[in-house]
Amino acid sequence: QAKQDGRSCARFFEPEMDRQLRERRQLEQKLRDAVQFQRFTLHFQPLIKSDSRQVCAFEALLRWQDPELGLILPDRFIPLAEETGLIRPIGDWVLIEACRQAQLWPSDIRVAVNVSPVQFRTGRVPESVARAIYSSGLEPSRLEIEITESVLLSDDSNTLDQLNEIKELGVRVVLDDFGTGYSSLSYLRRFAFDKLKMDKSFVQEIHESGVLAIVRTVAKLGECLGIETTAEGIETEEQARCVREEGFTQIQGYLYGKPLPAEELDTAFQLGQYHSAAVLPLAPPDS
Numbered sequence: 001q002a003k004q005d006g007r008s009c010a011r012f013f014e015p016e017m018d019r020q021l022r023e024r025r026q027l028e029q030k031l032r033d034a035v036q037f038q039r040f041t042l043h044f045q046p047l048i049k050s051d052s053r054q055v056c057a058f059e060a061l062l063r064w065q066d067p068e069l070g071l072i073l074p075d076r077f078i079p080l081a082e083e084t085g086l087i088r089p090i091g092d093w094v095l096i097e098a099c100r101q102a103q104l105w106p107s108d109i110r111v112a113v114n115v116s117p118v119q120f121r122t123g124r125v126p127e128s129v130a131r132a133i134y135s136s137g138l139e140p141s142r143l144e145i146e147i148t149e150s151v152l153l154s155d156d157s158n159t160l161d162q163l164n165e166i167k168e169l170g171v172r173v174v175l176d177d178f179g180t181g182y183s184s185l186s187y188l189r190r191f192a193f194d195k196l197k198m199d200k201s202f203v204q205e206i207h208e209s210g211v212l213a214i215v216r217t218v219a220k221l222g223e224c225l226g227i228e229t230t231a232e233g234i235e236t237e238e239q240a241r242c243v244r245e246e247g248f249t250q251i252q253g254y255l256y257g258k259p260l261p262a263e264e265l266d267t268a269f270q271l272g273q274y275h276s277a278a279v280l281p282l283a284p285p286d287s
């Protein structure tokens with residue numbers, strides 16, 4: 001009986017692995033097409049200042065529109081883009097497009113761009129950042145580069161050099177998904193980040209024992225370092241009140257706005273009850 005089970009398992013797994021491999025190759029080919037035919041767009045999600053409750057930035061979030069598969073979210077294709085090296089042309093496009101859009105917004109609103117560790121490891125990010133700034137004319141201090149601590153996992157000074165060069169351009173560098181990695185605190189010593197973004201899992205599990213203490217400590221850590229702190233993944237009023245009370249300087253989440261195409265940002269603002277009308281309009285200035 002057991003032997004039979006084993007065989008049926010093998011019979012089940014082989015075609016299954018085969019299918020997965022085929023699907024991966026298909027997706028890879030589609031991703032190459034997407035790069036060639038420009039099938040990416042950016043959605044933008046607001047970051048709200050805790051004290052004034054005004055929008056202070058938008059995070060650019062990559063979307064892939066495939067003619068057959070429809071809208072594909074980054075978690076499904078960023079890993080593949082990283083494995084295939086396609087993340088470099090894609091990442092360069094994201095930087096240029098995000099800066100181009102931000103240049104159309106009021107000048108006190110920043111744009112945040114996610115950059116993959118693979119972009120640092122296999123290429124030079126400062127040059128890509130500089131190109132995006134110069135081609136758009138965006139004030140460098142209005143750009144924030146979001147990286148996860150896995151960027152600094154290897155003890156490689158090259159990445160650290162690149163981060164310092166990015167800062168020298170006047171661009172801000174933010175530690176994203178803070179708290180989910182291995183030894184966050186040591187990274188804080190190695191590089192002077194401009195902001196900590198606490199991973200959304202903490203907010204989602206804030207009622208579990210001990211989590212509030214961590215949330216409080218992250219806010220305090222940012223305060224002691226003299227840098228900003230963002231709580232992301234805020235979906236309810238209660239969560240918003242809590243992280244504001246704990247001292248997070250910025251809040252981001254569906255409560256204030258889902259990621260939207262650039263053209264729809266306007267409307268989203270009008271609907272949101274926490275947004276100051278003062279940050280409007282987002283339409284391109286008359287030229």
Ligand code: C2E
Nearest residue numbers: 061062073074075094114115116233234235253254255259
């Ligand atoms: P991230 O940078 O931590 O971005 C936050 C993610 O949380 C986004 O998912 C956003 O849509 C989602 N989110 C925002 N508010 C809420 C909320 O209130 N509740 C919940 N449940 N989720 C919320 P998204 O857009 O699917 O992106 C996932 C990840 O993909 C990002 O995580 C980032 O690491 C990566 N990514 C996105 N765009 C790019 C890009 O242009 N380049 C690179 N390298 N990575 C990107």
Ligand code: MG
Nearest residue numbers: 059114146176
């Ligand atoms: Mg991010």
Ligand code: MG
Nearest residue numbers: 176177199232
């Ligand atoms: Mg994050």
Ligand code: MG
Nearest residue numbers: 114148176177
């Ligand atoms: Mg992330």
